[in-house]
Amino acid sequence: MDISFWVDAVVAALILTGSLFALIGSIGLWKLPDFFMRLHGPTKATTLGVGSLVIGSLVYFSSRGEGLSLHELLITLFLFITAPVSAHLLAKAAMHQRVGRIEKTKGRIWPQ
Amino acid sequence: MLENVILISLGIMSAAAILNTLRLLAGPDLPDRILALDTLYINAIALIILLGLYLASDLFFEAALLLAVMGFVGTVAVAKHLMRGDIIE
Amino acid sequence: MTFWRKLVPHPWLSLFLFGVWQLLMNDLSPATLAAGALLALGIPFLTRRFWPDPPRLQKPFVALKLLWRVIGDIIAANWQVALLILGPVKKLRPAFVCYPLALTDPFAISVLASIISLTPGTVTADVSPDHQTLLIHVLDVADERELISTIRTRYEQPLLEVFPCSKTSS
Structure with missing residues (x-):
């Protein structure tokens, strides 16, 4: 009984932090002023948030299913591999489309 | 306890999905909309996983994995289309 | 050495595929292990032309x-x-x-x-x-x-x- 309480606490903590991080990513997507800054929210906060949520589900099913259940790890792995790739492709597409940036951005992009 | 936490998380994820939808509608440029769609995909994975937890069923895993794969392929295809006007080179 | 190099052109890719297969199937029965080994050896061997220069991982x-x-x-x-x-x-x-x-x-x-x-x-x-x-x-x-x-x-x-x-x- 004691152990299952602690497992539940760990799962609850992982799920809550995960969904809060995903919410922060979406807040960043909504409130930041230009495209390149918006890119930061979903690539980092949302990826980590969903990653930790999935690991919470892994802990939950491992604790009450039959034996260890690790296949949720695959989703986390996949998200962490693909997030930089899609961010890179979107940034390239945005530079190609000459999406505007806010004026105080330092540095410049090279011609596409 | 856990059930309530799962319900709260479902609420938080729905709020995140609403923010993404607002960005999807607001734009202003095409890359913004694609980014919003990509984030919506990832949030949908989270919602499916949470639903699986709530119903204590392992069957939702395959759906979440498929959604992860499809979302990535979709984002890449549309981004490539914006870059080259062409998906398959 | 060269024989093994030809048969297993990308050892790290094979290891990765094997791990992903085990995670996907989510059990460790002999049949799954055998199928995983077959796929991990077969896929890199059949697609070796697409990976011309395997990254060499050291340390x-x-x-x-x-x-x-x-x-x-x-x-x-x-x-x-x-x-x-x-x-x-x-x-x-x-x-x-x-x-x-x-x-x-x-x-x-x-x-x-x-x-x-x-x-x-x-x-x-x-x-x-x-x-x-x-x-x-x-x-x-x-x-x-x-x-x-x-x-x-x-x-x-x-x-x-x-x-x-x-x-x-x-």
Whole structure:
């Protein structure tokens, strides 16, 4: 009984932090002023948030299913591999489309 | 306890999905909309996983994995289309 | 040696495929293990023409240390980015930074670009056509030189050790 309480606490903590991080990513997507800054929210906060949520589900099913259940790890792995790739492709597409940036951005992009 | 936490998380994820939808509608440029769609995909994975937890069923895993794969392929295809006007080179 | 090299052209890819298969099937019965081994050996062998230059991984311990450090940094960086996002927008100092690469191996460059995208408030936006510079967008930067030197010592030096073939050609 004691152990299952602690497992539940760990799962609850992982799920809550995960969904809060995903919410922060979406807040960043909504409130930041230009495209390149918006890119930061979903690539980092949302990826980590969903990653930790999935690991919470892994802990939950491992604790009450039959034996260890690790296949949720695959989703986390996949998200962490693909997030930089899609961010890179979107940034390239945005530079190609000459999406505007806010004026105080330092540095410049090279011609596409 | 856990059930309530799962319900709260479902609420938080729905709020995140609403923010993404607002960005999807607001734009202003095409890359913004694609980014919003990509984030919506990832949030949908989270919602499916949470639903699986709530119903204590392992069957939702395959759906979440498929959604992860499809979302990535979709984002890449549309981004490539914006870059080259062409998906398959 | 060459016989094994031909039969198992990409040992790391095979190992990765085997691991992914076990995770996907989620059990360890002999039939699953056998099917996993068959696929892990068969797929790289049948598609070997598409992977002409396998990245040669050396010093796996350095790679593991780097992986551990990157996981820690991802969590730390996310706290920073979360605070930046929730804080006032006007205080942010976004910038594009050019990062001169010391790596030359294409696979190593893409690993570095992924690490940069996942860790501190940075996203890799582009690679120059000659593979010598990365264009990085930073959410909030005080000193660009410090950022560049942090990336170089924290991530690029270990990568140079892990992929040694890029050291000789640079």
